Amino acid sequence: MSIRIYIATTEGPVEVQRITREDPNVRSVICLDGTAKALPISRAYDSFVKEPTGIIQRSYLHCAFRMDVDKPITDGNSWQLGAFVAHALFQENQLASSEDKVLNAIWLSGEVDRDLNVRPVDHIEEKLLASKDLFERLRAEDVRVFCFIPGGAGLVPDDDFLERMNIDGDMLRLESIITVKRILNRFDLEDVYTKLEEEKAAAAEDAGDDVDEGEEIDLYKPDLNAPEPIKDHRMAKIIALVVCIIALFTGLYLQFEDNIIALRSGSLKIGISELRANDDKGCTEPNIIPLSRDGNAFPASPLDGLCALEITINNVGAPAYMWAYAQRIEDGHLLMADRESLLQPELQKGLIGWRLILPKNLKRSIDYRVVALASSSPLGDAVNRMIRRTVENGKPDWEAIKAQFSEEKITVISTLHSLEY
């Protein structure tokens, strides 16, 4: 069954009606409603398609296309994500035409860079509002809508807004993404990353890059050069606003994998942010990109360009003893466990966090669980019992660990996250 693509604009959703391969001697063009009226963004579309600047030709091996849309797109680059996914669907013969009946539609806004990362764009709320009628119409027609927006500070609308938009996580879903991979995987589309990786490998080979295959992340034995763990509110103040927004957002419409007590009380939230290499200053002054929770997990973080992760707990309730750890799913290896804060417990509220510096040239994907704990008593003993059990048994039995914490009257929430190679 084909899928319909809507490109979000502040003037309303623009439907991609058709993509056609064109004579390679002409430039790619976006036309209005099947007419000969080429939109002014056609030149930008051509650059988006054609190598060496374009990514469509690299991904789908043709250099000239014509895309027909039902309404004008005036300027900006936020049409790129929609255009890319439309091409991905077109490649698989899954792009719905105007006449096709569909069960699923994708609504997108985002800029796509050469590495297929989704870059932030403005006016997300305005674009969602401008599409409200479309969402209602599609709901009435039983069409499921997937909205994809870029992840990043301030980009995800707040709970009230999402509630007003009737984003229920079922017929109308909203996800923030940082690469297009998630969409390709979700809709089982051609993995163009292979081509991207081949290109990168070739480039790295050209540059004589030295690859270290064996290095493993282990923050249980912290890197001596790593920055101090964040245990006070200095960092918290900087990222508090962003995390609060994410926390509220996730609390409303996306269910945590486990919500034993905290989510009911709404007092304890987990946040994960990526620290990505800055274009100019690399990992010395990375860009902080908070992730938005999607269902049971945060969206996977591609390792490429990832310098570190920041894991935060926000206690918006009464002061409590708080702690968090990150544990690899496959073998229970503790990626993050800050012993010092366990040895000097103190009652805290608000935001506390830890930073995980990732080893360079990490060459494998890692799935791990972040667990946040809060209690009116110091957590050291309970954590020691949990660690012993993990060490003894190898692969952790999460259900058992959870039951243990629960018995000990410890509030516990957890979430899954992947580092994707």
Next chain:
Amino acid sequence: MTDTIPKHAETIFHMLDHFDSLMQKTDTSHNIIGFSELYAYATQGDHVPTPALKEALSSSLKMRRDLKRLLNKQSIATMMRAAAASSGQIERREGDGFVITLRPSQADKNQIYLLIHSEDRDDSPSLLFVEEENGPFHRLVIEDFYDGEAQILLSVQDDIVKALRKPKVDVILR
């Protein structure tokens, strides 16, 4: 005229009366095309011709003669009509450092791409005029001439496409 009315009163009256009628703002019975409008049509890509100008250009030989004179003075490049021996449809023209090509769209057979390419010129044309033999002028705005080229998608039924395919037309880039 009697003695009480001076001789020159009537002459002065004519002058005043003519002046009033010339200054009146209500006369719309004549579709006069001001030269400013013709000049803007010939030289400015953002000028939108009025129906009166279009009508005048199709019906008035004098107006077409004026436009032709103006374009000859203002043109960037001129591609004179193809050799008389050409009888088929013309898909490619060149002259004065520019090449004009028509390429059918693969996406829609009713549409065609007009490609304008500069070979060795720095000028950026903003208008294309096609003058048919003894016929009207066709005008096309070149909105996006950049990096030495422009591409315009047109309907194959467009008058300017039909005209461009004819051998006996002059093409002027402005």
Next chain:
Amino acid sequence: MGSEELLLESGKSSELSAVLHTISESEINGEPKFPPNVCRELGKMVVCRTYATPIMELCHLIVCAHDLSPQKGRYEFLFWDSGAAHSTNFRQYCHCALQSYDGGRLTIDTNGLQIQYSDGGFAIQFSRMPVLSAMMEFLLTALGYCDIDDIFQTMLVGDLSRKSVSEAANALSRLVYAYLREHLPTAQSQRKFRKILAFCADDVDAIDDPMILEFWQEASVDEDKGVDFKTFDSVLSTFIRAIQAVESARSLMALNYACTIGSNREAGEIDPDILSETLDSVSETISPLMQLSSPPVDQVKFLNKQETSHLENLLGAGELALRLPLSILRANIFTKTQARLTQALRKQQGSLQLKEIIAQGPEETYQDRQITYQNLSHHIERSIYASLHALALARSHETISVMLKLDPRIDFSPLSEHLGLDTTPDQDNVVQLHSRRIADHFIELVQKSENVGQDIAQLMQNAQKAYSGLSRKGFKDDVSQSPDLVQAFSLGAALLLDVARDIEAFLERLDQTNLSEGNWQKQFSHDLAVFCGQFDKIYARG
């Protein structure tokens, strides 16, 4: 001449009207290319046939434009790539173009361009260029680009001299003469004039309000197709023009112009320059309105469109407004209804709809219109005071001149003492105030009676109040940073004073008018019945 020939003639003259109308409507970058006063000047050249000298100037300007154009020989650039036809734009274009000029023929100074030919020189001022540009537009629109360009090309490719330029100018003048002979026919106008004279038995001095109304009642239902006297305002305007024509001819005779009036006096010819002066003279009262809406004064919106339109009839009549006050009011009040009826007829609406329009009557009464004039008078007074404040803010020496105009009896001695004026007022009450000596705190100083005396302080306080109450274009800009704005306020204030005087005189005249019906209310009721009855006869019967 028969009716059909008159109609044909009317078509020719309306083509010329359409040419002038098109020129006045030309726009460039969203603003009129030619300001109203320039269009009026062009119209005057055409009807008075004073085009020979401007065409000569234009030919010299073409030589300049040819030399200055960035691409050799494209004289068109000066006229159509220099923005609206304002002298400042031409000055700017010429200064820019001269930077890359490598010829030896042209020089420039603050006033204009000078051309040096082998047989003499010629100067063209920037202030003339807007009118010459309008003349150029007229030539190309009326006569065609190719024909005119042929003459220019012949002139430009040869050995340029004053003589060759004169020859080109003469060739152009001959084309214009031939065109106007065909497009400015006199038969219809002659018929109108003679009809009016016949009605007043050649005694224009006897023309009064009742006579005009009576004429309209007769002529508007006359079937004479050649001359249209249907609308009351066209009748009034023809009467006014007839009186002005006769009175002007008398003045010319009295001033001994007779011997120089023209080469063919018996045929009634008059020297074009004398005709032109006559037109200026009868337009004296309406011309301030033109100037207010033309550069440089139009940088300040003293009057809006509606206010201007309210004044057009009154000021267009000149002094005759005081002789025909009721006719002016009648035209003001009933013209709109008649225009609606004409419009309805064009749309081929039936007699029922026409009767409805007649029954609705005019939107205002005579008393309403008098209040409108009073309000306008107040607004103009406020604008003059506001201009005074703006000039004081800019520390312009024109401040004193406007003060004098507002109150000629004002005592300037305290002001001169504090501001170090060069002289105290002489016997003509003329005060010299050099701008370099005007104090920084001028505006604060002149508002305090202890500095400048009660009269000036009060005047300036009123001026400030008026200025703060006006928010139209120009009144909120920083006048101290714009010399052009200072000029606009200075000229504008003088023009408004003239307009204000004419309104005051008219209102006074209305107060003294003996009305046949006793008072304005009854007069309006009476006239309403007369006009509605006449409209019914003209439009709604059959």
